[in-house]
Amino acid sequence: MMVDPKRLRDKMVREQLERRGIRDERVLNAMRILPRHLFVQDALAAKAYTDAPLPIGEGQTISQPYVVALMSEALELQPGMKVLEIGTGSGYQAAVLAEMGAEVYTVERIRKLFFAARKRFVDMRMFSVKLKLDDGTMGWKDEAPFDRIIVTAGGPEVPGPLVDQLSDDGRLIIPVGGTRRSQRLVVVTKQGGVVSESDMGGVTFVDLVGTHGWENARTGE
Numbered sequence: 001m002m003v004d005p006k007r008l009r010d011k012m013v014r015e016q017l018e019r020r021g022i023r024d025e026r027v028l029n030a031m032r033i034l035p036r037h038l039f040v041q042d043a044l045a046a047k048a049y050t051d052a053p054l055p056i057g058e059g060q061t062i063s064q065p066y067v068v069a070l071m072s073e074a075l076e077l078q079p080g081m082k083v084l085e086i087g088t089g090s091g092y093q094a095a096v097l098a099e100m101g102a103e104v105y106t107v108e109r110i111r112k113l114f115f116a117a118r119k120r121f122v123d124m125r126m127f128s129v130k131l132k133l134d135d136g137t138m139g140w141k142d143e144a145p146f147d148r149i150i151v152t153a154g155g156p157e158v159p160g161p162l163v164d165q166l167s168d169d170g171r172l173i174i175p176v177g178g179t180r181r182s183q184r185l186v187v188v189t190k191q192g193g194v195v196s197e198s199d200m201g202g203v204t205f206v207d208l209v210g211t212h213g214w215e216n217a218r219t220g221e
């Protein structure tokens, strides 16, 4: 990279995150530290800190930095919590959560992306993140329950198995939409066995494909 990535990250955090109201210091710190340019293809490294999602192959994208920050903050994460992510993609969101002190489990359904993310974690010596190649709409039953669940792809509904695998006092965040082009960011909470939902506003994500997601991939593969 031509420009010092640390300076680009500080600028990204100031201008894209703090300016738009992200306050969680753990989120801001993680995103100041993590080399986002190593989570995209070399040809896109120079664009890694821009205010946009970027293609990661297979028709998928790494989310815009602000969206990663917004969802990470909305999780209300405490260090040591067990977190399940559906949609590993590049691995960047999982790395942010790990850097924030969470015990991260992440599931990806596309083989190529799964292996690329796994290699990235090894190269970066981030051995604590556990990865699985599977349909994440079924959750990760052997490791349940989870304190927090984050879905980084948009589905038609909140997958039932994920709600079941959420611990009491747990929070689940997922883009849900009636169409594949736009979703609402939904926060599902469980308290005393009672499940409630709140809406954080409109977002656009790639498809959540699987048993409790959309039936077919729209692009890629």
Ligand code: SAH
Pocket (backbone or CB within 6 Å): 060, 061, 062, 063, 086, 087, 088, 089, 090, 091, 092, 093, 094, 107, 108, 109, 110, 113, 134, 135, 136, 137, 152, 153, 206, 207, 208, 209, 210, 211, 213
């Ligand atoms: N969190 C990622 C963003 C990835 S985009 C990052 O930080 O880079 C969403 C990802 O969800 C894609 O890689 C897509 O293949 C994956 N995905 C879609 N449906 C899935 C499913 N049912 N289970 C697991 N992963 C899924």
